[in-house]
Amino acid sequence: MARLAEHEKIRPxxxxxxxxxxxxxxxxAVGLVGLFAWFGPGxxxxxxxxxxxxxxxxxxxxxxxxFSYLFRTGMRAFLWLAGANVxxxxxxxxxx
Amino acid sequence: xxxxxxxxxxxxxxxxxxxxxSGIVLFIGFYAGSLTMFKPAINAxxxxxxxxxAPIELNxxxxxxxxxxxxxxxxxxxxxxTLDNDHQSPITWFETGESRELNLDALAWHATxxxxxxxxxxxxxxxxxxxxxxxxxxxxxxxxxAGHEFIGVYVLGIASVLYFMALVSGVxxxxxxxxxxxxAIRRNKGESRFWLDAHNLVGITSLPFHLxxxxxxxxxxxxxxxxDVLGEVVxxxxxxxxxxxxxxxxxxxxxxxxxxxxxxxxxxxxxNVTVKxxxxxxxxxxxxxxxxxxxxxxxxxxxxxTDYIFYQPYTNNILxxxxxxxxxxxxxRVVASFFALHFGSFGGDLGRWVYFFFGxxxxxxxxxxxxxxxxKRRQKAPGSEQRKSVKIMAATTVGICxxxxxxxxxxxxxxxxxxxxxxxxxxxxxxxxxxxxxxxxALSYWIGAARAGLYLLxxxxxxxxxxxxxxxxxxxxxxxxxxxxxxxxxxGVDLVALGAAGVFYYAYRLAKHRAYHGSEQxxxxxxxxxxxxxxxxxxxx
Numbered sequence: 359m360a361r362l363a364e365h366e367k368i369r370p371x372x373x374x375x376x377x378x379x380x381x382x383x384x385x386x387a388v389g390l391v392g393l394f395a396w397f398g399p400g401x402x403x404x405x406x407x408x409x410x411x412x413x414x415x416x417x418x419x420x421x422x423x424x425f426s427y428l429f430r431t432g433m434r435a436f437l438w439l440a441g442a443n444v445x446x447x448x449x450x451x452x453x454x
Numbered sequence: 455x456x457x458x459x460x461x462x463x464x465x466x467x468x469x470x471x472x473x474x475x476s477g478i479v480l481f482i483g484f485y486a487g488s489l490t491m492f493k494p495a496i497n498a499x500x501x502x503x504x505x506x507x508a509p510i511e512l513n514x515x516x517x518x519x520x521x522x523x524x525x526x527x528x529x530x531x532x533x534x535x536t537l538d539n540d541h542q543s544p545i546t547w548f549e550t551g552e553s554r555e556l557n558l559d560a561l562a563w564h565a566t567x568x569x570x571x572x573x574x575x576x577x578x579x580x581x582x583x584x585x586x587x588x589x590x591x592x593x594x595x596x597x598x599x600a601g602h603e604f605i606g607v608y609v610l611g612i613a614s615v616l617y618f619m620a621l622v623s624g625v626x627x628x629x630x631x632x633x634x635x636x637x638a639i640r641r642n643k644g645e646s647r648f649w650l651d652a653h654n655l656v657g658i659t660s661l662p663f664h665l666x667x668x669x670x671x672x673x674x675x676x677x678x679x680x681x682d683v684l685g686e687v688v689x690x691x692x693x694x695x696x697x698x699x700x701x702x703x704x705x706x707x708x709x710x711x712x713x714x715x716x717x718x719x720x721x722x723x724x725x726n727v728t729v730k731x732x733x734x735x736x737x738x739x740x741x742x743x744x745x746x747x748x749x750x751x752x753x754x755x756x757x758x759x760t761d762y763i764f765y766q767p768y769t770n771n772i773l774x775x776x777x778x779x780x781x782x783x784x785x786x787r788v789v790a791s792f793f794a795l796h797f798g799s800f801g802g803d804l805g806r807w808v809y810f811f812f813g814x815x816x817x818x819x820x821x822x823x824x825x826x827x828x829x830k831r832r833q834k835a836p837g838s839e840q841r842k843s844v845k846i847m848a849a850t851t852v853g854i855c856x857x858x859x860x861x862x863x864x865x866x867x868x869x870x871x872x873x874x875x876x877x878x879x880x881x882x883x884x885x886x887x888x889x890x891x892x893x894x895x896a897l898s899y900w901i902g903a904a905r906a907g908l909y910l911l912x913x914x915x916x917x918x919x920x921x922x923x924x925x926x927x928x929x930x931x932x933x934x935x936x937x938x939x940x941x942x943x944x945x946g947v948d949l950v951a952l953g954a955a956g957v958f959y960y961a962y963r964l965a966k967h968r969a970y971h972g973s974e975q976x977x978x979x980x981x982x983x984x985x986x987x988x989x990x991x992x993x994x995x
Contacts, residue, residue: 420668
């Protein structure tokens with residue numbers, strides 16, 4: 359593996375990445391669950407599916423949060439997650 | 455497996471800091487959670503035998519209900535039948551307080567039928583040892599409420615977020631060396647290497663358990679908020695709660711079907727389950743309901759012990775069921791399995807024991823993680839003073855972790871000894887727990903982690919011994935007001951305590967050896983301390 363130049367290395371950016379992961383990660387998790395709720399098996403009114411949907415928030419949120427630290431900077435984390443949020447929510451509100 | 459070094463470094467930092475912040479409360483949550491695996495046994499162990507009334511046959515329950523409702527009409531609001539269980543009275547109801555919430559001042563009634571089919575009822579203030587240990591498990595003993603939830607539940611929810619991050623980051627920064635070192639427990643490369651290897655081995659082998667626990671705890675803490683957000687953002691106006699129509703007149707209790715009819719109707723779709731208990735609610739109202747706790751060793755169950763069926767006894771309708779074998783029942787069962795995987799309510803007794811040891815192993819992972827943090831930060835140059843942060847963290851770890859265990863065991867023993875002499879035994883449990891816990895923490899800050907660790911390990915050993923010793927004393931002196939273990943379950947509590955005493959003694963010996971024969975620069979060393987103190991330590995406390 360070639361040595362990385364200093365600007366290519368991942369910056370820690372603890373506070374910004376954590377904030378982005380907690381807030382935008384949560385929004386994205388809810389949005390993804392929303393897509394599953396509307397377009398996944400059974401549709402929006404399936405019996406007791408809302409319980410399952412609620413359960414899915416935590417694992418999605420936690421995975422997004424945990425891997426937010428892989429972005430090179432806090433700013434990049436913000437831009438990627440914000441973009442993913444916009445995409446997810448527009449899909450949900452356009453097609454439901 | 456190769457991973458870029460900048461990623462490894464970042465995730466190593468993440469692992470260390472999330473771990474050290476959340477480890478101590480999780481330690482309490484885990485060891486107390488292990489104990490809750492045997493909550494019914496602990497409750498049976500701690501209940502005075504005279505409080506538990508004689509079991510009756512299934513066909514006697516209708517007579518029992520009729521007699522109870524005739525002489526105690528207020529029981530119609532809610533009463534619970536326990537079927538086929540020597541450790542609980544056949545019927546119980548609450549005069550004050552709710553059965554579902556933890557109410558330490560509740561007044562309950564227990565009743566049974568005697569040989570002449572006559573009602574025998576007595577009023578008790580139920581000891582809630584099992585429920586209190588459960589609370590300790592859910593809140594780490596942090597008192598106070600926020601809204602209708604406990605502050606401690608939220609604290610553990612947040613700790614679980616950190617815990618999940620610690621799991622992911624721990625796996626990432628272990629990956630490059632995982633294959634080579636997983637099963638290598640290197641004792642000869644110094645104590646810190648041994649602790650690191652053990653921490654990694656236990657953490658990786660129980661990783662699925664840890665992932666499940668961390669995610670379920672987050673859901674348990676924040677499900678209200680999650681549902682609110684889902685309702686607002688995703689469902690909008692789609693989410694409608696349909697309440698069933700009510701009749702004009704309340705139902706007449708005289709029309710109540712017999713117990714075996716209710717059981718037959720409720721379990722008709724799932725006939726292979728065993729009914730453990732039945733709670734009747736609001737019998738004489740327009741909205742009566744019966745909740746059946748049903749057990750199936752071969753399934754993943756929604757509750758800590760059983761699945762639930764909610765049943766309308768007068769109209770023979772199943773109102774709801776965590777078994778739900780209907781076509782749409784897949785979501786109900788999937789969600790039930792999430793609960794079961796947290797509660798360990800599958801696989802019968804073997805499943806419980808496996809979860810018991812997983813819980814203890816989890817506590818070990820957190821404790822050893824803290825030790826590794828301390829080991830990494832200590833001053834290693836001879837003669838140099840340890841940093842304040844290291845001293846404080848060491849004292850906090852030892853004081854809170856060992857202190858909490860010591861306090862639970864003292865509290866259990868005190869409850870048994872004082873049961874005959876106090877009005878409400880729950881006050882004793884709480885007082886003894888918090889006094890012993892706070893005293894342990896104070897002691898640890900006062901005399902330092904190395905010395906406090908020895909005292910507390912020895913204390914834990916003696917306190918654990920007190921449980922079986924109490925049983926022996928009860929057998930020798932039957933009039934002493936205490937009682938001995940008298941069943942497999944309650945004897946099990948005594949034997950586990952005996953085993954724990956052995957483990958604590960072994961840990962004490964190791965810690966003592968290290969204190970006097972290990973490296974002088976270890977934070978656990980007592981070599982350089984005042985020589986006169988050393989002589990005192992040799993004697994039993």
